[in-house]
Amino acid sequence: MWKFIVRRLLVTFPQIVLLSILVFVMAQFMPGDALTGQVDPNVSPEIKQQIRERLGLNNPWYVQYTDWIGGAVTGDFGQSFRFKMPVTDLIEQRIYNTFWLSLVTLIFMYIIAVPLGIISGRYNDTWLDQTITGYTYLGFATPLFIFALVMLWIFGYQFGWFPTSGSVAPGLSPGSWDYVWSKFQHLLLPALSMALIGTVSTVQYLRSEIVDTKQRDFIITARAKGASESRVYNRHILRNSVLPIAAFFGWEITGLISGTIFIERIFGYPGMGALFLESVLMRDYSVVTALVLLFGVAAILGALLSDIILSIVDPRIRIK
Structure with a gap:
């Protein structure tokens, strides 16, 4: 077990290094650079050149990369010209909102996916299964941003059940019950929008696992020995089908990264x-x-977490 984790960590570190290089190189092809927007456009080219020299923007790319990654390791990502503040402080202000939105979304996803997957798998080829499967097909076919816009229009503007923008109502004191309740209300609709679409793959996977497990030899043997149907499902089928779902946890984190980009924009x-x-x-x-x-580091760590969880629930995949 520990050998597997150590080996995965040894693979993860080069991935993060390669990611940082790719991010930096691609950023070099963006229009403008770190100086863009920080100086008056009317400043003479000579003065701009002096500023670029002072900031090290004329250095070779590998020297700039070393300076950038060195600052990133210490938590210094430079200055935001738009917000006129350190990037680290700016991200710190926003990361808590994204964390809570992602956490509530994950909770909703598993609350929805596990019961639906179990019902669909246990009663496969019935009208219940067809209804749930139809929901998953619809979820696969519906873009997240379209679904979020519909949810916002119906439950935010038409019914007025949820706030339509922001993360908390203005004028509330942080730490008070009204403040906490307002925060929850503001993230509830975005979280539900992501969960209802993001959960469909987990539902389908769990259904497939249950249907496949029901046909295994040890299930047939358990029934032949006279085990009750509830015991067969609870002790054998569900136990072997639900555990692999735990490995989805890390991949769900990766999926939430792209989801929050659109959801946060749509819901303000x-x-x-x-x-x-x-x-x-x-x-x-x-x-x-x-x-x-x-975002890239979070995706890599999410994949690492999935592999570790899967190695715990299914020891067969561990590297010897």
């Missing part, structure tokens, strides 16, 4: 996804590179 939710789109549109070089690096 001030998280890292909305910050990323704003920074791309404003060509805020420092913020974009920092967020792409963080």
